[in-house]
Amino acid sequence: MDSRILKELIIEQKKEFEYDDKFVKRTALDSIANYLELPHILIISGLRRSGKSTLLKEINKYFFSNETVYYFNFEDERLIGFTASDFNLLYETFIELTGKSRIFLFDEIQNVENWELFVRRMYDRGFKFIITGSNSSMLSKELGTRLTGRYIGIELFPFSFKEFLLLKNISVPEFLLTEDRASIKGHFNEYLQCGGIPEYLIYKNDLILKTLYENILYKDVFARYRLSAEKVLKELSFYLFSNYGGEISYNKLRTMLNVSINTVKSYIGYLENSYLVFTVPRYDYSVKKQISSHKKVYVIDTSLINLISFKFSRDYGRLLENLVFIELKRNNRDIYYHKDRHECDFLVFENNRITNAIQVTASLNGNSDREYKGLYEALTRYGLDEGLVLTADEEFEDTFKNKKIVVMPVWKWLLQ
Known part of the structure; x- marks a missing residue:
């Protein structure tokens, strides 16, 4: 040199x-x-x-x-x-x-x-x-x-909601009046759409996100791992972005992409290593079953979801769920999901046991029974007395059978 x-x-x-x-x-x-x-x-x-x-x-x-x-x-x-x-x-x-x-x-x-x-x-x-x-x-x-x-x-990770507010010089008072809540909710909706990538928040130019995404695919994945199937990588990444918050099947992806199951696993691993996507296993006391079960997939930032994913695949509740996942990761949590007769979005694993169960939905209006059943099943299975439901704007405490349910807006949970 x-x-x-x-x-x-x-x-x-x-x-x-x-x-x-x-x-x-x-x-x-x-x-x-x-x-x-x-x-x-x-x-x-x-x-x-x-x-x-x-x-x-x-x-x-x-x-x-x-x-x-x-x-x-x-x-x-x-x-x-x-x-x-x-x-x-x-x-x-x-x-x-x-x-x-x-x-x-x-x-x-x-x-x-x-x-x-x-x-x-x-x-x-x-x-x-x-x-x-x-x-x-x-x-x-x-x-x-x-x-x-x-x-x-x-x-x-990209900016948290607290850091997003700091960027905008927005202070959050200890006691929120009606006007304060409305203002914070407005900023939260902007954060949900624009995400937390610092440079994009400053300039609001989609080319920044597009260039970032392409650099990660080509420099951090395609070139670094000396891959030969560029088309497969791009199609796989697009599929994962369009199915964030959902379960993925390696067998289904193998058939769709016409590659081996080992290639699918390797490529998803490379995308995870670059911090573009994350996979979450279904919790089971059997490690073997955990490994073989379907994974759920989440994306590093909602701004990239809104830019890259198939637009009809986006909905408010799933964006909230993705945001909650990233916040849990930001706080260094070990995360699983629960699925049996019903499903619970997130289980937090600490000190060799499940310590929290969290359900995320846009609204409980006409939807509480399904959300409560999944949460209740997880609380019962893992010996927990209280569960958390995060929504767009609802806030109250409830009881389902013998379990306490705390309902809280995502934006308020992010500010704790």
Whole structure:
């Protein structure tokens, strides 16, 4: 690697990195503050354009403002020839240009094969690393083999509803009057349609979402995994986006796409690794049955659903359900769904047991019996006394047979 190119990039990126942007303070900073006290490598992974680079700027501003840091973004076409053997040259170039430091902030590091070898060596010498990447499987696989016990992983998602309101400088009073509720509901409906991808919320240009989606498909999936069936990947992704919130059958997809069932599973796994979609298993005490049962699928952001999916497949209740799922993931919950005679949308698994059962629907008007039956079946099956129904705007407490049912608007639940 030419040291002149590295010098040029370091100077350019340093100027951009230290530019005093106005940030929406991410809620992830609260947990990051605790982890920075530890010597461990901090890995931040998430969807492209979800704010990982900006989060690094926030970390620098709030925690390292009085220190020299080595910041480097590997998402640059001038680094095509950069390999793991060039890290030493990069380190020497940093010392030459900015002086000594023991803090590395590396952005999109998954672009360099075997990057973990340098990180491990320098970590053992007492250096601190905060690293971002856009591929969950690649990061976990590499860290699991060479950095076991030396890292802490954090997943960054697009803006939550709270962060969306911060972006708009909207404060939520402790006690909501009628006007306040109406205003918050209006902002929530905008959030449901526009999602939480920061750049899109600022510019509201669909080309931003289209480019993001295509970059993920072609760079993070098609190119990274050296796939040959581009048409299959695009058709599969479109199908999953159009069937969000529903069960998927590998056998059905195999027939529809005319490929093997292993190809279907692999391609869905690649899409999950890129943070575009997520699959949720049906809960069963038998792990074997969990693995073989149909999965439900959800999408990373409602803005992409509204742009990509078949328009007749969208409905308000399913968008709410997708939003609730992403919020549960954002809060690091292990999530399943329940299905027997009836169905319950979400089960939260903590401390080796099911701790919460949640049903999501646009409205209980004329629909309460079906929603209550699914929730009641889950509550009874897993020994819970109380369940939650999230709706567009209803709020009350109810009893179904011997179980307490709390009904709450999704927007209010998101603000808790």
